[in-house]
Every structure is written in structure tokens, then in C-alpha cells.
Amino acid sequence: LTQLAGALRGVISQKLVPKADGTGRVCATEVMYATPAIQNNIGSGNINNIKQCIETSRAHGMYLFNNNLIELVQKKVITPSAALDATNEYEDLVKRFQKDGINIGSNSNINDMFN
Helix, strand or coil: CHHHHHHCCEEEEEEEEECCCCCCEEEEEEEEECCHHHHHHHHCCCHHHHHHHHHCCHHHCCECHHHHHHHHHHCCCCCHHHHHHHCCCHHHHHHHHHHHCCCCCCCHHHHHHCC
């Protein structure tokens, strides 16, 4: 992991998500740069801390996939349903939608999760 930490410059993850208007897909992304904090966490095997590093490094241009999905929903580029289908962190996205007042409809899976 130490070699990876020293060689890594950044990672961009992307997924194509259906557009709300049905005219195609839009690219949702997650960006991580190899800042010293990221490199230290990778080098020492503290992989679980990387998400927190990304969350607190917006000023460095980093952001999580769910952040981009929420932004695309707020701009009405994608629907909340499409965002939920695309995410790997479903519960986190549901909670963030609820916090931000984004209507996620009456999906029974969502209701079951919080009851």
C-alpha cells in the first residue's frame, strides 16, 4: 500500500445515470486527489478514513458520488429514483435526501428501511 500511496495522483469514478427528461444519460462522478492525508491513510492501511478525507476536502476539488447525485437531482438533471438506483450508498443518500427536503416518493423499500 505504501507504493500505491506514493504513486497515486488521483481517482475519478464515474457512472452514467438516466436523465430525467429521458433523452439519454449524464455522467455522475466522484473525485479524489492524492493529498497528504489521503496518501497517509492509504499507506497506513486506513482505507475506511478515505471517505471522511474526501468529505472534508471540497476546497481541494474532491467530492463523493452521492454529493454529485444530489447536485444533479437539485438541478433536475436526474430524478431521485435514478440517483437511488445509481448509488452504492443507498441509506446515506436516502438520509441526505430527507435532510435536504428532496421528495423521494413512496418507495416501499425506503419506508421499510426507516420503520
